[in-house]
Amino acid sequence: MALTAYAAAQTRNLFAVVILSGIFSLLAAVLYVVLNAVDVAFTEAAVGAGISTLLMLATLSLTTDKERAKHQIKIIPLSIVSVTGLLLIFGTLDMPFYGDPNAPTNLHVAPLYISDSMKQTGIPNIVTSVLASYRGYDTFGEVVVIFTAGIGVLALLGHGRNRTRPGKNRNVNLEDENRIS
Amino acid sequence: MTRHSILRITAKFMIPYILLFALYVQFHGDFGPGGGFQAGVIFASGFILYGLIFGIENARRVLPARVTRVLLAVGVLLFGGTGVISFFFGHNFLDYSVLLKNSVSGQHLGIFLVELGVGITVSATMITIFYVFASQDK
Structure with missing residues (x-):
């Protein structure tokens, strides 16, 4: 996934970027399947890899598929993005582990849904x-x-x-x- | 795109299955993965594929833009209307238990209608956006 993202950021051909972002979404969908989130994976595959790629292609057919050459690294946006990313990673440090049964989100209404959903909705x-x-x-x-x-x-x-x-x-x-x- | 016979034949072969799969996802969302949103997107992408391969004019002849605009609102109204019905039985908004005598099958019917509304709105939105984009070069 990191490879496709890097390639999409580097290449100048927008058609390739669209296809690479579709591949990125498909890989993300595979990741969601690995995490047992089948519905999310389905949505990602349908939206990210399917319709957004199609809409982007339709847009490209109206415009051009060459990006205008512009290649200088801007320091301020780069530093803002890096600091935000580091803060987000720092924020995840005291989160409960993935799949922790004692995590707050798993104790609030989720057990109720899991135990009563079949009885109340029959679905x-x-x-x-x-x-x-x-x-x-x-x-x-x-x-x-x-x-x-x-x-x-x-x-x-x-x-x-x-x-x-x-x-x-x-x-x-x-x-x-x-x-x- | 009249020259690309491989594309045309493959698309002609695939589109019915894409649309059928969308309907399956729509009506089977209660039992397996999927639901209105995914079904709407899949249905729209099948249709957009048709538009891309066989030309936007043919796609407009199959499903006029006026119809998709109406469907856009119909989906939201179906969702909201299902919620409003429960007002008449003295319940909260979107409480489907009162739709039928048995509360479980009422829930089932409500979820079915709501998912249908979601699917209609999503696919109509996507097709509308495609139409609007595709007619930009005129």
């Missing part, structure tokens, strides 16, 4: 029952976020098909790829 996949029923309100919010993303893209680019556009190579963030898991 074997606990992830589905938690997402759709116990945490239905959150999922509703996520759906509204996706809806808003779609509406936003429509409002920015959609309706003006007859209008003359100032420039067709406008940059548009693919902000709808917030992952739901």
Whole structure:
């Protein structure tokens, strides 16, 4: 994964970058399967490797696939990124170990979900029952976020098909790829 | 893309299975991994593949942009409407236990409807974004 990320950062050919990011997502999905998070892996494979690669390719077909040459290392952004990364790693030091049964997250409502989900919803996949029923309100919010993303893209680019556009190579963030898991 | 016969034949072969797999993920999400979000994304990617290979005009003929815009809202309304129904039985928002007499099957029905709403919205959003992007060069 580190190798693909490094290659994607180095290469100048954007088509290769898109394909490499798809490979990166696929490797991440494999990692999630190893961690027994099948639903998350499924989402990662479908969104990261599938649809975002497709949307990026569609975008590339409208623009060019060559990155403009720009190669100087900026000190301030680099130092900010390094310090933030080090702080995040420092923050993980006093976290409980992975899979620790006494971790706070494993003691709050998770045992209730695991023991009562089948009785209360009759659905074997606990992830589905938690997402759709116990945490239905959150999922509703996520759906509204996706809806808003779609509406936003429509409002920015959609309706003006007859209008003359100032420039067709406008940059548009693919902000709808917030992952739901 | 009329020249790439390998791409065309392979895509023609794959797309029905992609769409079928999306429906499987949608309706089997209760029992295996997956659910509305993943199903919507898979369905949309199958459709976008069609659009990329066979041209955006053909894709628009299959599923007009007007329809996807309506579906965008239908999914959210289906989700929200399922939640609102429980108000009429004096329960909380999104409490599906009251949808049927048996609370367990009520939950089951509620989750089914909600996941369907998620799937419709997600796939409609993705297809809409693809349409909007693809028609930029006109």
